[in-house]
Amino acid sequence: MKGDKEIRHRPHWFEQFLEGWSVFWQNPLGKIGVTLLGIFALMAFSSFIPPLVNPMYHPMTGVDPEIYSSVGPSARHWLGTDFMGRDIFSQLLAGARIAFMVGVSAAFMSIFLGTAFGMIAGYMGGFVDTLLMRLADVIMVLPTLLVVLILASLFGQLNIWTIVLIIALFRWPGVSRVIRSQALTLKQRPFIEAARVAGASHIRIIFRHIMPNVLPLAFLYMTFRVTAAIIIEAALAFLGFGDPGTVSWGMMLQWVWKTGHMFKALYWLLPPGICISLITLSFYMIGRAMDEVLDPRLRREETAR
Amino acid sequence: MTLPGADENVLLKVEAIKKYFPVRGGFFQRVRGRIKAVDGVDLEIQKGKTLGLVGESGCGKSTVARLILKLLEPDSGRILYNQKEITRLTERQMRPIRREMQIIFQDPMGALNPRMTVGSVLQEGLMVLGLENKKRRERVAQLLYLVGLPDEAARMYPHEFSGGQRQRIGIARALSVEPSLLVCDEPISALDVSIQAQIINLLKELQERLSLSYLFISHDLNVVGYLCDWCAVMYLGQVMEYGSTDMIFERHMHPYTKALLASVPAREPGKGLPIPLEGDVPSPLNPPPGCRFQGRCPMVEERCRKHEIDLHEAGECHLVRCWKV
Numbered sequence: 167m168k169g170d171k172e173i174r175h176r177p178h179w180f181e182q183f184l185e186g187w188s189v190f191w192q193n194p195l196g197k198i199g200v201t202l203l204g205i206f207a208l209m210a211f212s213s214f215i216p217p218l219v220n221p222m223y224h225p226m227t228g229v230d231p232e233i234y235s236s237v238g239p240s241a242r243h244w245l246g247t248d249f250m251g252r253d254i255f256s257q258l259l260a261g262a263r264i265a266f267m268v269g270v271s272a273a274f275m276s277i278f279l280g281t282a283f284g285m286i287a288g289y290m291g292g293f294v295d296t297l298l299m300r301l302a303d304v305i306m307v308l309p310t311l312l313v314v315l316i317l318a319s320l321f322g323q324l325n326i327w328t329i330v331l332i333i334a335l336f337r338w339p340g341v342s343r344v345i346r347s348q349a350l351t352l353k354q355r356p357f358i359e360a361a362r363v364a365g366a367s368h369i370r371i372i373f374r375h376i377m378p379n380v381l382p383l384a385f386l387y388m389t390f391r392v393t394a395a396i397i398i399e400a401a402l403a404f405l406g407f408g409d410p411g412t413v414s415w416g417m418m419l420q421w422v423w424k425t426g427h428m429f430k431a432l433y434w435l436l437p438p439g440i441c442i443s444l445i446t447l448s449f450y451m452i453g454r455a456m457d458e459v460l461d462p463r464l465r466r467e468e469t470a471r
Numbered sequence: 472m473t474l475p476g477a478d479e480n481v482l483l484k485v486e487a488i489k490k491y492f493p494v495r496g497g498f499f500q501r502v503r504g505r506i507k508a509v510d511g512v513d514l515e516i517q518k519g520k521t522l523g524l525v526g527e528s529g530c531g532k533s534t535v536a537r538l539i540l541k542l543l544e545p546d547s548g549r550i551l552y553n554q555k556e557i558t559r560l561t562e563r564q565m566r567p568i569r570r571e572m573q574i575i576f577q578d579p580m581g582a583l584n585p586r587m588t589v590g591s592v593l594q595e596g597l598m599v600l601g602l603e604n605k606k607r608r609e610r611v612a613q614l615l616y617l618v619g620l621p622d623e624a625a626r627m628y629p630h631e632f633s634g635g636q637r638q639r640i641g642i643a644r645a646l647s648v649e650p651s652l653l654v655c656d657e658p659i660s661a662l663d664v665s666i667q668a669q670i671i672n673l674l675k676e677l678q679e680r681l682s683l684s685y686l687f688i689s690h691d692l693n694v695v696g697y698l699c700d701w702c703a704v705m706y707l708g709q710v711m712e713y714g715s716t717d718m719i720f721e722r723h724m725h726p727y728t729k730a731l732l733a734s735v736p737a738r739e740p741g742k743g744l745p746i747p748l749e750g751d752v753p754s755p756l757n758p759p760p761g762c763r764f765q766g767r768c769p770m771v772e773e774r775c776r777k778h779e780i781d782l783h784e785a786g787e788c789h790l791v792r793c794w795k796v
Contacts, residue, residue: 356582359542360641364596364648365569374595378586 186459196455202448206441210266213259223253225260225413236431246433249425254418258437261415265396265445268330268414272395275334277388280341285376287342288349289368299346302339310336311401318407326409329402333395341387348380382460389453393446400442415442481554482684483539483572483652485514488548490534494756506755508534510708511548513782514686515701516652521678521685523699523716525692525731527752531708532688536654539686540572541565552652570596573645577657579637583629589615589640590625596648614643618673635666642673646681654686659694671698692735696720704728707755707763710782714789724785724796726768762794770795 190196216223222230230243233251237243245254287298314332318324324332352358352375361371402408403416404423415438422428422435429435489512491505509531516522524532537543539550541557550558557568576582583592590611597607611625618639629637638658645653655674659667671694677683689695695702695716702719704712704727712725723729730748748767753759759766762775775794785791 356576356578357584359537360574360576360582360644361595362542363540363569363572363574364644365566365599366595367599370599374587375584379584 189459190455193455193458195451196458199448199451199455202444203452206262206445206448207266209259209262213256213263216253216256216259223256225252225257226411228252228256236425236427236434238431238433245437246431248418248421248434249427254434254437257413257418258415258441260413261418261438261441262445264326264412264414265399265441268326268333268399269392269396269445269449272330272333272337272399273388273391275331276337276391276395277341277384279334279338280387281345281377281380281384283338284342284345285349285372285380288346289353289372289376291353295346298342302342305336306339308336310398314398314402315405315407318402323410324402324407326399326412326414329399329409330395333398337391337394341384341391344387345380345384348383349376352376352379386453386456386460389449389456393449393453396442396446396449415439480518481515482518482552483514483516483686484549484551485512485535485539486549486551487511487513488535488538488545488550490531490538490543490545504756507708507758508755509538509545510758512705512708512710513713514703514710516684516686517700518651518684519678519682520700521687521698523695523702524686524688524705525690525695525702526705527690529752529755530705531755532705533656535705536574536656536686536688540574540654570600570648571650572652572654573648573650574654574656575638575641575645575658577661579634579641579661580629582641583637583644585629587628588625589627589629589632592629592640593625593644593647596644600648610647614647617646617677618643633666634662635669638662638666638670639673642670642677646677649681650683652684652686654688656688657690658687660689660691667694674698692732704731707752707758709763709792710790711764711793712789712791713782714786718786718789722786722789724789724791725764725793726770726795727764762792 213225216225217228220228222228230247230251230253233243233247235251236247236249237251238246240246243253243255245258247253248257283298283302287295310333313336314324314329317332358371358375361375366374399408399414400416400419403414404419406420406424408414408417408420410417418438419435422431422438427434488509489507490509491507493502494504494506495501496503512531512535514522514524514535524535526532534543538545541550541560545558548558549556552568552571557565560568583589590608593611593614594607597610602610612622615622615624620636620639620643624632624636624640629640632640641658658674659670662670674685675698678685685698687695687699699716702714702716703710704719704725706727712719712723712728719728720732723732749769750767753763753766759776761777761779762768762771765771765775768775772794778794780792780794782790782792783796785796
């Protein structure tokens with residue numbers, strides 16, 4: 167390797183990050199995914215701007231005083247308005263914010279649960295392992311969407327954070343299985359035995375030796391979980407069980423459908439639909455590219471070097 | 472069992488330990504059989520001395536090491552450390568004794584957490600002991616000096632070192648808590664030959680300086696002959712011959728020991744051609760009846776096939792498990 171000397175004095179994690187990033191960036195999937203995600207992040211951040219320009223651009227409450235029905239794109243409303251004269255473009259920006267909020271927080275919570283349960287099950291083994299994994303199996307076979315629909319019809323409209331929590335609670339088992347298998351192989355490595363011989367407690371071994379070694383994998387699974395969370399939220403909202411107080415892309419689709427504009431107002435139907443597809447696609451592509459960083463066997467000849 | 476003349480200064484005594492691993496199978500995961508990894512092993516390690524444990528792969532050497540360190544629970548038998556029984560101690564009760572016995576592993580890469588700096592690897596045991604930060608750092612510097620590594624090593628990660636250097640780090644970690652007994656589980660078999668000598672000499676030097684006791688597991692007989700005071704030859708979970716290294720090397724009696732020693736390449740070509748053993752080691756899941764070695768023994772008799780035999784005295788400081796002796 168060139169420049170061996172100078173790299174050596176950088177901190178280890180930074181060096182690893184640079185190395186990983188170069189592999190990631192050489193992958194077209196990674197490039198496209200990050201670019202797309204950058205665009206959506208920009209949309210989410212700029213969602214605060216339209217209501218400041220003019221109160222009628224507020225995605226939820228802002229109504230154009232001169233428009234009473236859905237109108238096509240114009241200079242005043244770049245993507246047109248919905249059935250009561252709200253601006254679709256500002257709704258789309260607000261939807262990006264909601265998608266990030268729902269996706270990242272649900273994914274983070276489910277990864278947190280999955281990693282904790284997976285590490286404990288894999289490391290402790292025996293009865294604890296059996297108990298946690300049977301619990302995971304039970305939750306894994308429950309159809310998430312159906313359960314959320316039933317809960318929604320029982321308790322009325324669900325708050326967006328309740329939806330996030332439910333998604334997280336139903337989506338940790340898959341992660342915990344993967345983390346458990348990783349913990350099982352780590353447990354057999356001599357450095358864990360060395361830590362035990364040194365007198366380290368189980369908690370210490372789990373946090374200092376197992377966790378740093380499973381976290382990269384957990385982050386990889388987080389990207390896939392983001393995708394799942396966004397899709398579930400969109401489906402719920404489209405079916406009419408979303409949080410009526412938020413403007414999500416699923417909610418927009420629900421309004422299109424409910425007001426009978428399904429195929430009459432493509433300027434209203436297409437943007438949220440395309441956005442949902444593209445944001446999930448971008449997270450998926452990032453996950454695939456990250457997979458290649460974490461698992462060198464997937465790398466092709468020229469990227470491996 | 473006592474070895475004649477070896478009763479005083481005993482640091483570690485292992486009496487008839489057994490470890491059977493259950494093999495499960497079928498619909499209800501019933502126990503279908505047991506792998507007799509360690510089947511009644513007696514050993515003794517004296518203060519400041521080295522006991523060599525030799526044998527083919529899979530004969531239970533490493534299992535013995537893990538039983539002694541209580542990484543595995545023995546099924547029966549006793550382990551005494553400094554005349555104190557530690558066989559049935561719980562993890563918590565074991566913790567104060569842990570620092571007395573440390574281990575060096577065969578694979579120096581797998582033995583170090585890839586995400587920890589060498590400094591924090593070496594500090595682990597000290598943190599468990601509750602040493603304050605400043606003292607820990609001083610100790611790390613001291614340890615690195617002891618095993619012949621530069622000070623900067625503390626800030627580097629395991630992957631930046633060569634195999635021999637990693638093994639030195641492994642030794643430094645084992646020494647960090649000031650143990651009395653060091654279990655060396657094939658510490659040199661994964662290293663280059665030129666590095667092997669360095670590590671052996673380091674171990675020898677450390678033993679003299681810190682008056683350590685070693686349990687040295689190896690299948691390299693030359694090294695065992697050079698390093699060990701006592702020597703035990705294992706085959707299929709049992710000790711076949713046990714005695715002072717001189718006895719084992721000069722006046723061995725067991726046919727398996729003979730075959731093992733004969734398989735060491737001779738210094739002068741043409742002299743002492745190895746006598747190859749017939750067949751493979753039988754499965755420890757289903758060891759042969761009678762003597763464990765009967766299927767491959769060139770001197771096998773009828774009684775060997777039918778009856779087991781215990782280790783018995785064959786001379787001063789010398790025990791053998793064979794009908795013919």
